[in-house]
Amino acid sequence: NAGVMQNPRHLVRRRGQEARLRCSPMKGHSHVYWYRQLPEEGLKFMVYLQKENIIDESGMPKERFSAEFPKEGPSILRIQQVVRGDSAAYFCASSPTGTQYNEQFFGPGTRLTVL
């Protein structure tokens, strides 16, 4: 059973461009979470999605950031008009269900660098 897949592993964008980060959850997992890790900091929750639904987006910046988890295909975290402050590692995690406690399995992360 393959783990959580994220691509690309490294992404370089210039200010003002768009960044698209992809996450394929583990087989059988229908819940996806995105976290952001700024340099020298812990991970910060951004958004929690189920197939075709956003369950909790309390950690998402109000502008430029969006996330989706379509019925088919990977989850996408989209950052429009990137700025230098968006440079960070973005981690995706998945779990088989979303109630009570289910272990979140993390992907290897995407390191975004904004020039």
Next chain:
Amino acid sequence: AQTVTQSQPEMSVQEAETVTLSCTYDTSESNYYLFWYKQPPSRQMILVIRQEAYKQQNATENRFSVNFQKAAKSFSLKISDSQLGDTAMYFCAFMILNTDKLIFGTGTRLQVFP
């Protein structure tokens, strides 16, 4: 506000020795889970150990054990017989029941020396 504090930015230990990483947290909730995650240089997040807040018995996983003091809101990690492969960042985290949102501390960088 829910917060996690790791007061030791860096720790070092000699191979085969024991080291304890500290963690305190703040929440008004009574039902939650606590975790320690390891992040080696590969940056992959790996679950080391977890503790249910309603359980009084401290969790153990091989060389890893925790000291959970609910009243003090303290959740320290003890690594026994340290190995070179334990070198990594260690993050303490908790999750309020039914929220599915992990809240992380800022991490402790552990270096194991031969």
